[in-house]
Amino acid sequence: MSSATLNGGNISSSNNNINADSTALNSAQLSDVENAGNSPQIPPKNKSRWRLWLLLFLGPVLAAGTAALWYFQGLWFGLGSLYVSLSLLLLIKPGFRWFYIAAVTGPRDTKALISYIRVLIFVKRQERKNLNIGDIFESNVARHPDKLAIVSETQQWTFRQVNEHANRVANVFHSHGYKKGDVVGLLLENRPEFVATWLGLSKIGVITPLINTNLRGPSLQHSIKVGQCTALIYGATFRSAVMDIAKDLPAHVGLYQFNDEGSTVASTEGLSQGLAQQLNGLLDGAAKDKVSAGANRADHHDKLVYIYTSGTTGLPKAAVITHSRYFFIAAGIHYALGFRDKDVFYTPLPLYHTAGGVMSMGQALLFGSTVVIRRKFSASGYFADCARFNCTIAQYIGEMARYILATPAASHDRKHLIRMVFGNGLRPQIWPQFVERFGIKQVGEFYGATEGNANIMNNDSTVGAIGFVSRILPQIYPISIIRADPHTGEPLRNKKGFCELCEPDEPGVFIGKIVKGNPCRAFLGYVDTKASSKKVVRDVFSKGDMAFISGDLLVSDEKGYLYFKDRTGDTFRWKGENVSTSEVEAQLSNLAAYKDVICYGVAIPHTEGKAGMAAIYDPAREVQLDTLSVEITKVLPSYARPQFLRFLRKIDLTGTFKLRKVELQQQGYDPATIEDELYYAKSDGSYAPLTPTVYDSIQRSEVRF
Numbered sequence: 168m169s170s171a172t173l174n175g176g177n178i179s180s181s182n183n184n185i186n187a188d189s190t191a192l193n194s195a196q197l198s199d200v201e202n203a204g205n206s207p208q209i210p211p212k213n214k215s216r217w218r219l220w221l222l223l224f225l226g227p228v229l230a231a232g233t234a235a236l237w238y239f240q241g242l243w244f245g246l247g248s249l250y251v252s253l254s255l256l257l258l259i260k261p262g263f264r265w266f267y268i269a270a271v272t273g274p275r276d277t278k279a280l281i282s283y284i285r286v287l288i289f290v291k292r293q294e295r296k297n298l299n300i301g302d303i304f305e306s307n308v309a310r311h312p313d314k315l316a317i318v319s320e321t322q323q324w325t326f327r328q329v330n331e332h333a334n335r336v337a338n339v340f341h342s343h344g345y346k347k348g349d350v351v352g353l354l355l356e357n358r359p360e361f362v363a364t365w366l367g368l369s370k371i372g373v374i375t376p377l378i379n380t381n382l383r384g385p386s387l388q389h390s391i392k393v394g395q396c397t398a399l400i401y402g403a404t405f406r407s408a409v410m411d412i413a414k415d416l417p418a419h420v421g422l423y424q425f426n427d428e429g430s431t432v433a434s435t436e437g438l439s440q441g442l443a444q445q446l447n448g449l450l451d452g453a454a455k456d457k458v459s460a461g462a463n464r465a466d467h468h469d470k471l472v473y474i475y476t477s478g479t480t481g482l483p484k485a486a487v488i489t490h491s492r493y494f495f496i497a498a499g500i501h502y503a504l505g506f507r508d509k510d511v512f513y514t515p516l517p518l519y520h521t522a523g524g525v526m527s528m529g530q531a532l533l534f535g536s537t538v539v540i541r542r543k544f545s546a547s548g549y550f551a552d553c554a555r556f557n558c559t560i561a562q563y564i565g566e567m568a569r570y571i572l573a574t575p576a577a578s579h580d581r582k583h584l585i586r587m588v589f590g591n592g593l594r595p596q597i598w599p600q601f602v603e604r605f606g607i608k609q610v611g612e613f614y615g616a617t618e619g620n621a622n623i624m625n626n627d628s629t630v631g632a633i634g635f636v637s638r639i640l641p642q643i644y645p646i647s648i649i650r651a652d653p654h655t656g657e658p659l660r661n662k663k664g665f666c667e668l669c670e671p672d673e674p675g676v677f678i679g680k681i682v683k684g685n686p687c688r689a690f691l692g693y694v695d696t697k698a699s700s701k702k703v704v705r706d707v708f709s710k711g712d713m714a715f716i717s718g719d720l721l722v723s724d725e726k727g728y729l730y731f732k733d734r735t736g737d738t739f740r741w742k743g744e745n746v747s748t749s750e751v752e753a754q755l756s757n758l759a760a761y762k763d764v765i766c767y768g769v770a771i772p773h774t775e776g777k778a779g780m781a782a783i784y785d786p787a788r789e790v791q792l793d794t795l796s797v798e799i800t801k802v803l804p805s806y807a808r809p810q811f812l813r814f815l816r817k818i819d820l821t822g823t824f825k826l827r828k829v830e831l832q833q834q835g836y837d838p839a840t841i842e843d844e845l846y847y848a849k850s851d852g853s854y855a856p857l858t859p860t861v862y863d864s865i866q867r868s869e870v871r872f
Contacts, residue, residue: 269639272726275627276637282502282626283644289498290491299465299490300532301370305330307535316531317359318539318556324359326535331455332360336367337462338453339446343421345398347372347463350473352391354378354401354409355425357518357542362528364400364425369471369490371462376473376485377519380405388412389482393694394473396420400446403427413442423449467491473694474521476617484698486618487691488525496521496615496622497529503624504589504611506560508534513558513585515541515549515567521617522564522590546570547577550605554583563590566763568601573761581606589613595631595730596753597761614677614731618702619715620690621646621679623729632728633721641727645680645688647714648673648721648729649707653745656718656735658704666707674722674732678704678714690715720747737828739768739777742806746779748828751809754802755781759790763818767832769811773868781809782831782843784818792846796853810872811836812846812854838862848872 293303304326312327324332345351351368353375355361365375376394378387387408391399398421401409406424413422422443465471471490475483488496500506512530516523518540530536539556541548549571553561563571567590589611593601602610614633615622623634623646636646649666650659656676658666669675681703682688690713692699704716720732737748748766755764763784768777783790792812799808813836838845838859845857847865855861864870 268726272635272638275635276639279503279624279626279635279637280643285502286495286499289502290494293494294467294491297467299369299467299469300471300493301333301366301465304333304366304532307532311535314535315537317362317528318537319358320541322359324363329359329363329366332363332450333367333370334455334458335450335453336364337370337458339449340368340373340398341371341459341462342453345371345373347465347469348374349398350374350376350394350396352376352378352394352396352399353519354380354387354399354405356380356402356404357523357540358427359540360425360427361518362524362532365472366532369465370458372465372469374470374473377475377524379475379483379519380517382483383408384411386482388415390475390485391416391420393483394485395694398423400425401443410442465490472524474519474524474617484618485694487694488521488617489691492689492691493525493529494533496525497533499622500526500589500611500613500624501530501534503613503626504587504609506530506534506536508536510536510560511556511558512536512538512560512562513541513553513556514538514562515544515552516562516564522562526589527562547574550583550585551577551579553585554579557584559584559586561585561588563588563593565592568593569597569756569761572597572601572604576604580604587611591615591633594753594756596757598630614729616715616717618690618692618699619679619717620681620688621677621715621717625728629728631730633731634729635727636723636729638725638727645682647678647680648675648723649678651676651720651735653720653733653735653738654740656716658707658716664706665709666704669723671723671725674720676735677717677719677721677729678707679717680707681713681715737767739779741768741776741778744804744806746807751779751781751803751807755783755799755809758795758798758802759783759785762790763815765828765831766809767828769832769835771810771872772866774872778810778872779807780811780813780832780836782813782815782828784815786816788814788844790814792854796848800852808848808852810848811857813841814844816843836862 308326308330313325315323316326316329317324340351345368349372351373353361353365353368355364365377368375376390376396378390378394378399382390391412397419399409399416400423403424403426409422423446424443425446468489468491470487471493472488473485474488476486510530512527514523514527516527518524518528523540527538528540531538539552539558541552544567545552546567549561549567552558583605585605585607587609588607591613593610593612598610601607610625610628612625612633613623623636625632625634629635637643641647648669650669650673651657652659653674658676661667679690680688681690690699690703692702702715702718703713705711705713707714718735720735720738721729722732723729731749733747733749738745739748740746746768748768751766752764755766756762765782767780767782769780771778813831819830834841836845836847836857838857839862846854847857847861847870849855861870
């Protein structure tokens with residue numbers, strides 16, 4: 168583990184081995200959901216089934232009647248009769264409230280339905296023609312070869328240049344005997360060559376695991392092995408990391424070193440030892456115009472890349488992304504948020520993750536847009552970059568928005584062309600401040616997991632919502648929130664053994680129905696089949712059906728808007744109440760001037776449940792305890808207030824700016840083993856230093872909470 172620091176608006180992290188494909192926050196009230204599923208109830212969809220049949224029956228009748236009156240009596244008489252008919256319907260069941268919800272959510276649902284249909288048409292069109300990503304990209308190259316495709320701080324590559332580099336890569340590896348179905352790992356920082364390399368490998372059917380550039384030692388070795396790599400392409404920057412594990416890799420794994428323009432002589436050490444081949448020289452001698460005729464192309468449903476994800480703990484898992492899955496993800500967000508082909512996208516996210524590498528980069532590969540990338544995220548440079556490169560859409564993820572908001576005001580805050588920001592993890596507690604300060608017209612918050620099929624989108628900038636499900640016809644998009652144990656994530660079942668849907672404002676686990684063969688509903692899982700099986704729940708609403716289970720607790724309101732509550736296992740119970748760590752973290756972060764906050768539960772001897780503990784990253788010790796203790800009482804109920812505080816001198820972040828809490832939770836609050844400042848809550852709500860003497864008193868139950 169190593170630290171990430173916030174210094175002058177710049178974030179750096181040196182062990183970002185976790186993917187964050189499903190993070191967002193909500194401001195829903197903390198509530199007790201422990202016993203939510205103890206008394207079986209009929210799922211809401213059964214209660215609304217008769218309403219659907221009523222609409223299906225009355226709809227054609229009203230339409231026919233209106234048409235007849237329009238024909239015989241005129242337009243205005245026909246429309247008037249329709250209005251009267253609908254008004255009469257409000258006097259009978261299903262009741263006024265249902266029709267009110269249908270009316271206010273109708274435009275939202277209609278827009279989403281049209282987008283969904285466009286996505287399906289797009290994906291099906293590629294499937295019928297058996298097209299892969301390379302095919303679509305080459306058609307964009309033919310249309311505008313000299314248009315900029317990928318821009319970075321130091322490079323500007325046109326569509327032609329990307330395609331030529333991709334062809335060189337394809338020809339080199341084809342000549343070296345690599346063929347369709349082989350696996351060649353890629354360890355390279357954000358740069359145009361990263362995209363062109365895996366794109367070129369895909370042209371000969373080779374699968375490319377996109378390896379996290381922050382991995383070292385056993386984690387890096389594991390990623391190469393679990394991806395079943397037969398070769399590894401790595402940048403000279405990562406030579407030392409690769410050489411450290413080279414002798415422990417299987418003998419058949421070939422190594423190819425790519426040297427960029429900034430490489431030094433020392434970077435050729437692995438080459439001189441005969442452990443790796445110099446890729447640059449091989450590329451220089453390869454054909455750039457087309458791929459060798461002897462290479463086998465990839466089919467539409469073939470595997471394209473592996474993207475590593477592991478939540479917040481454990482070794483990386485390789486999630487499978489096929490060509491069809493890439494089409495769906497990139498096209499899904501394109502149509503859902505109304506992207507335009509002429510848009511210029513800005514993403515400072517790592518391209519080895521889905522957010523940057525598929526959602527943003529997919530706009531260039533599939534729709535011919537320009538994408539601006541950055542090697543490392545900089546909070547102070549975010550909108551400065553957007554202004555410099557004339558970007559129109561910018562991407563965020565995790566805690567990035569909070570870091571950006573914490574930077575000093577600057578002239579470029581509003582001197583940009585950004586019309587929309589999109590991503591996941593924009594906390595509702597800072598959402599209004601963020602859009603107001605930077606003049607953002609639209610926010611597209613999404614939710615989804617790399618390996619999952621449960622993907623949703625907030626397409627109307629509703630503050631805090633990560634998406635929605637239609638209240639009129641929820642069956643159109645088969646996602647649900649089911650009752651589950653908030654601590655284990657295990658679905659709660661009724662007497663018949665089936666899961667049950669949550670009512671509005673009732674937290675539950677988010678799932679997506681699995682439909683094999685459907686790229687929009689299929690669950691491809693991981694390379695490791697055992698890991699895949701843990702993400703599937705069976706016999707959900709009927710015998711034999713299956714669903715992807717996200718492991719995230721969500722809650723919906725009566726209009727169908729969905730809000731993130733917490734990860735299952737992150738909630739803890741204290742004073743008879745369930746505490747959401749996400750809610751506590753969001754509130755404390757605001758009180759502490761947007762500093763990083765990690766909340767978790769810790770055990771106290773002879774005490775039921777777990778007490779809340781918050782770790783605040785504050786190396787300069789700027790937080791005033793007296794003020795903080797007073798403000799906490801204003802924003803958090805008594806049971807959710809942290810009983811222990813820890814002020815961190817350093818902090819670990821994941822590759823997508825998620826905070827690690829497992830190690831902190833294991834360390835607990837023992838001052839004998841923790842060097843950071845520790846405090847405990849006294850009976851009056853103030854905080855006092857947690858000394859070894861006080862700690863011993865707590866262990867003997869002499870200090871009560």
